[in-house]
Amino acid sequence: KQEVTQIPAALSVPEGENLVLNCSFTDSAIYNLQWFRQDPGKGLTSLLLIQSSQREQTSGRLNASLDKSSGRSTLYIAASQPGDSATYLCAVHTGTASKLTFGTGTRLQVTL
Amino acid sequence: GAVVSQHPSWVICKSGTSVKIECRSLDFQATTMFWYRQFPKQSLMLMATSNEGSKATYEQGVEKDKFLINHASLTLSTLTVTSAHPEDSSFYICSARDLQKSYEQYFGPGTRLTVT
Numbered sequence: 531k532q533e534v535t536q537i538p539a540a541l542s543v544p545e546g547e548n549l550v551l552n553c554s555f556t557d558s559a560i561y562n563l564q565w566f567r568q569d570p571g572k573g574l575t576s577l578l579l580i581q582s583s584q585r586e587q588t589s590g591r592l593n594a595s596l597d598k599s600s601g602r603s604t605l606y607i608a609a610s611q612p613g614d615s616a617t618y619l620c621a622v623h624t625g626t627a628s629k630l631t632f633g634t635g636t637r638l639q640v641t642l
Numbered sequence: 643g644a645v646v647s648q649h650p651s652w653v654i655c656k657s658g659t660s661v662k663i664e665c666r667s668l669d670f671q672a673t674t675m676f677w678y679r680q681f682p683k684q685s686l687m688l689m690a691t692s693n694e695g696s697k698a699t700y701e702q703g704v705e706k707d708k709f710l711i712n713h714a715s716l717t718l719s720t721l722t723v724t725s726a727h728p729e730d731s732s733f734y735i736c737s738a739r740d741l742q743k744s745y746e747q748y749f750g751p752g753t754r755l756t757v758t
Contacts, residue, residue, distance in 0.1 A: 562746075564746075564747075566749075571733075571752075571754070572751065572752065573648075573735055573749050573750055573751035573752040574686075574735065574749040576746075576748070576749070579746060619685060619686070621686075628674065628739060628747070629676075629688060629691070630676070630688065630737075630747060631688075632685045632686045632687075633685060634684075634685050635685050
């Protein structure tokens with residue numbers, strides 16, 4: 531059974547700092563990995579999707595890497611802003627039914 | 643593109659009543675839709691996978707007679723919570739998989755259910 535863990539569970543940084551969020555998964559037989567953002571009481575916003583054959587994806591200030599063999603992914607946020615404050619979830623696609631298994635999430639607070 | 647809507651966005655109902663939540667893919671066709679439940683400060687847990695024209699597949703521990711899923715068309719899936727109880731209060735989120743894009747899922751905005 532796939533298990534996804536995210537570290538840290540919560541993080542508070544001052545505005546402007548670069549930061550890294552970590553995601554690990556137990557079964558490396560994944561199709562892809564996706565990072566999401568969730569604001570309080572809201573649905574999910576997809577940030578980046580990395581196919582299993584890729585090593586990284588970039589979108590603006592976000593960069594996600596994937597090391598499939600070791601079961602790890604990182605989300606790098608450059609020059610953090612208060613608007614980046616949210617919960618960040620990683621999820622992996624496994625199995626033929628395209629099931630998504632979500633991580634435990636990292637609650638990020640960027641302070642002024 | 644790839645917009646998924648849910649209706650209602652929030653609902654309050656009394657214990658023992660049933661509530662229906664709709665999930666629609668607005669600008670693409672989705673053979674498969676997924677229903678998730680999220681309790682406060684917890685991650686999303688997959689409840690069931692809904693395939694157009696066939697019975698839903700439920701995850702272990704999810705009561706299929708309590709959470710009725712219907713996927714009658716390529717753009718609509720419904721989740722009915724029957725005989726709701728306060729412990730069913732949660733945030734329910736659906737997602738839809740685009741036929742043209744393998745494995746990528748698009749998420750709805752969620753429905754907040756409160757059972758009193």
